[in-house]
Amino acid sequence: MATGTDRLAAPATLDDIRSCVHCGICLPACPTYRALGEEMDSPRGRIYLMRAVAEGRLDVTETYTHHLDLCLGCRACETACPAGVPFGSLLETARAEIERGGRRPLRRRLLEAFIFGVFPHPHRLAIVLGLLRRYRRWGLQALVRRSGLLRRIPPLAAMDALLHDIPRTDGAPPEFLAARGRALGRVALLTGCVQRHLFADVNHDTMRLLALAGWDVVAPREQGCCGALELHGGRLDAFRARARALAATLPSDVDWIVTNAAGCGSALRDYGHWVDEDATRRVAARSRDVTELLVEADLPLGSLPLTVTYHDPCHLAHGQRVRTAPRALLGRIPDLAVVPLADSDLCCGSAGVYNVLEPEMADRLLALKIARIVETGARTVVTGNPGCLMQIARGARARGLDLELVHPVTLLARAMRWEDR
Ligand code: SF4
Ligand code: SF4
Structure with missing residues (x-):
């Protein structure tokens, strides 16, 4: 029979769970606790549940899954916690356990199959966005809205409302932009999946600003997804495969790997934690948000009232x-x-x-x-x-x-x- 620690996917451990001293300092920072006022929808309550499962006192039930699914993975509790409980890793580990148990309703599993089958795949995402553009242009959106289908399927309604503007773009910024003046060094830009297709202008501006700040910027075209969605969803095998693939694609001789999407940057910084290899540790150590590099530069900024x-x-x-x-x-x-x-x-x-x-x-x-x-x-x-x-x-x-x-x-x-x- 599996022991408590056996049931946890390394590197989160039972000791990490037990490092929670149940002080409750994190509770006011937790959005779901603020909304519901329920202990089991607070960080402390979720840690109680994780501990019970890890110690073999509780099975992975639908109720357990529900409380963990309701967690945003926002990690506000980590910032608030004086004991340094690594809540993000604990949640990702617990979700991996849920994934193995397959306790979610069929509707949720189908939705997840669609999301994880499309979003982390830039080419598939481009095809789906192209279809959505036509769905709008051909008046199908208005038809679907009138049909009442969206009221019956809230996740579909959420997607419909989110994707208001789908810009037409090939998504790819230039593969290289030289520093203006003498180069400080070389950086690689993570172009992201959603960012690449829906916010291509942000990638272009990031490259132009970094070049002006004195960096040679490379943006390898063949780079894949960083795996952030899979990490947060507890799909750890898929995440690890993506981390290895991306680490192999990004040039190893750059000073920094720059991200401009917070979720991607956070996942990159966790690479060494989840995949203990030279290449992934290097990516984690060199990842920086674009604002951290630009704040060091003397940019010629004009008035913007x-x-x-x-x-x-x-x-x-x-x-x-x-x-x-x-x-x-x-x-x-x-x-x-x-x-x-x-x-x-x-x-x-x-x-x-x-x-x-x-x-x-x-x-x-x-x-x-x-x-x-x-x-x-x-x-x-x-x-x-x-x-x-x-x-x-x-x-x-x-x-x-x-x-x-x-x-x-x-x-x-x-x-x-x-x-x-
Ligand atoms: S990650 Fe966010 S939602 Fe989840 S328990 Fe922590 S503060 Fe609450
Ligand atoms: S997670 Fe940290 S802040 Fe929250 S109850 Fe546990 S020890 Fe206290």
């Missing part, structure tokens, strides 16, 4: 502990007013594909986020993750709000006096 507010993506603030660099960069743009956002690091409900898998809770969190944004009076929201950009834009559209959602590099690119370099 605008009032904005900044939302912290969970996987940037909690997953990578990057909070000051984006704010410092915004603070350098002349005439840009940055209004603080209350609960700026509280999840907006996007959380990878959470808003499709758990639309009800995602909507509650989105409503809270939109209310906070409205309080600021800002008409532009800045945030560095494609999921947050789409989720908050969707919330604004649904309420008829005139809100613009932009990535920090988009705003920087807008403010740049390109001709000055």
